[in-house]
Amino acid sequence: MTSVFQEALGADFDRLHPMMQRRFGVGLDAAEACVGHGTMRSIRRGPWWTVPFLQIGRLRNILVPDVGNDVPFTIENYPYRDVLGRETVTFVRTYSVRSGRTARFDATMVLVDGRVLDYLGSHQHLAVDLDLAVDERGGLVLTSDAQRFHEGPFSFRFPMLFSGRATLHEWWSDEDRSFHVDLEVHNRLFGFLFGYRGSFTCEWAPATDAPERLKPRRTEART
Numbered sequence: 396m397t398s399v400f401q402e403a404l405g406a407d408f409d410r411l412h413p414m415m416q417r418r419f420g421v422g423l424d425a426a427e428a429c430v431g432h433g434t435m436r437s438i439r440r441g442p443w444w445t446v447p448f449l450q451i452g453r454l455r456n457i458l459v460p461d462v463g464n465d466v467p468f469t470i471e472n473y474p475y476r477d478v479l480g481r482e483t484v485t486f487v488r489t490y491s492v493r494s495g496r497t498a499r500f501d502a503t504m505v506l507v508d509g510r511v512l513d514y515l516g517s518h519q520h521l522a523v524d525l526d527l528a529v530d531e532r533g534g535l536v537l538t539s540d541a542q543r544f545h546e547g548p549f550s551f552r553f554p555m556l557f558s559g560r561a562t563l564h565e566w567w568s569d570e571d572r573s574f575h576v577d578l579e580v581h582n583r584l585f586g587f588l589f590g591y592r593g594s595f596t597c598e599w600a601p602a603t604d605a606p607e608r609l610k611p612r613r614t615e616a617r618t
Contacts, residue, residue, distance in 0.1 A: 397420075397422070397424065398419065398420045398421060398422030398424065398425060398474075398484075399422060399482060399483075399484055399504055399505065399506045399511055400419040400420070400511065400527070400535075401419070401420060401422075402506055402509070403506060403509060403510055403511045403525075403527055404527055404529070407527075407528075407529045408529075410529040410533060411529055411533050411534075411535060412532070412533030412534070412566070412567045414567040414574070415533060415534060415535060415565070415566065415567050415574075417429075417599070418472070418567075418574065418597060419535060421472045421473075421474055421484055422474045422482060422484065423474045423475075423476065423482050423603055425474075426474075426601060426602065426603050427599045427600060427601055427602055428471070428472060428473040428474065428599065428600050428601075428602035428605075429472040429597050429598075429599055430469065430470070430471050430472070430597065430598050430599075430600065431469060431470040431471075431472075431574065431595040431596065431597045431598075432467075432468075432469050432595055432596060432598075433467075433468060433469075433470075433573070433574075433593055433594050433595025433596060434465055434466065434467055434468070434593055434594065434595070435463075435465070435466040435467075435468050435490065435591045435592065435593035436464065436465065436592050436593050436594070437463075437464050437590075437591065437592050437593075438459065438461065438462050438463050438464075438466055438490070438492075438590075438591045439462055439587075439589070439590050439591070440462055440588065440589050440590075441585070441586065441587050441588045441589065442585075456499045456500060456501040456516055456517045457500070457501070457515050457516040457520070457521065459490060459492075459498045459500055459589070459591075461490070461492040461493070461498050463492055463493075466490050466491065466492055466593075467490075467491040468488055468489060468490045468491065468593065468595070469488070469489050470486065470487070470488045470489075470595065471485060471486075471487045471489075471609055472484055472485060472486060473485045473602050473604070473605035473606065473609055474602065474603065474604075474605070475603070475604045475605040475610065476604075477503075477505070477610075477614050478614050479614060479616055481505045481506075482505065482506065483503050483504065483505050483605075484503070484504045484505075485501075485502075485503055485605050485609045485610070486501075486502040486503070486504060486513075487499065487500070487501050487502070487609045488500045501515070501516055501517050501609075501611065502514065502515050502516075503519065503610075503611055504525075507618050510524060510525065511524075511525040511527065512524060512525070512618055513525050513539070514611065514615060516611070517611055517612050517613075518546075518611060518612055518613040518615075519545070519611045519613060519614060519615035520544060520545060520546055520615075521542055521543070521544060521545075521553070522542070522543045522545060522615065522617065522618055523539050523540070523541070523542045523543075524539070524540040524541045524542075525537050525538070525539060525540065526538045526539075526540055530564070530566070532566045532567075533566065533567070534564060534565055534566025534567070535563075535564075535565050535566070536562070536563070536564055537561075537562070537563040537565075538560070538561070538562050538563075539559075539560055539561040539562075540560075542555070542558055543617070543618075545615050545617045550617055555583065558582070559580040559581060559582045559588045559589070560580070560581055560582075560583070561578060561579070561580045562578070562579055562580075562581075563576065563577070563578045564576070564577045564578075565577075568594075571594070572596070573594045573595060573596050574594060574595050574596070574597065575592075575593070575594045576591070576592070576593055576594070576595070577590075577591075577592045578590055578591050578592075
């Protein structure tokens with residue numbers, strides 16, 4: 396069994412830098428987790444009217460309303476099998492935005508019909524399709540596509556006019572021996588909404604399950 400990302404990328408997975416292959420090779424077959432520690436050089440957001448949406452997102456660990464420079468953070472990638480039997484990988488980011496206060500952005504990723512599906516938030520309310528590509532650096536480019544909202548009896552495709560399209564670049568630098576990340580979220584009508592840039596180093600540890608604190612409180616069956 397290959398990792399979720401290896402399966403989705405197919406032959407392109409071999410074009411990733413070896414360090415990126417190890418990082419995105421996290422899965423049940425590899426039987427290891429990847430935990431990164433680093434600093435966000437900058438966390439930015441759009442105009443003032445984006446703040447209420449970001450604050451609502453904070454309630455379910457979907458968005459980060461805080462901004463700042465040189466913000467310490469961790470990212471925890473653990474493989475596990477969810478209650479529906481799907482291989483899942485956690486992408487939980489925790490930001491130390493100010494003394495004694497943290498913000499958290501939860502995501503869990505599964506493979507559906509050969510594509511990576513990203514469930515966002517502590518209750519997997521948003522299901523987002525991801526398009527993957529490998530760049531000339533051997534880095535990974537993730538672009539969000541269609542989004543669905545699931546809550547109780549309600550389930551609908553989220554209109555992109557009222558949402559944002561995220562583009563994430565992640566790559567390994569041989570110069571500083573670190574992973575680098577650059578994310579921007581834009582709305583086609585309102586422009587820039589949110590973004591961050593930073594770098595981190597990783598440690599790997601044996602793992603075939605994720606700590607309960609990293610798993611979503613609710614597992615969504617709808618894709």
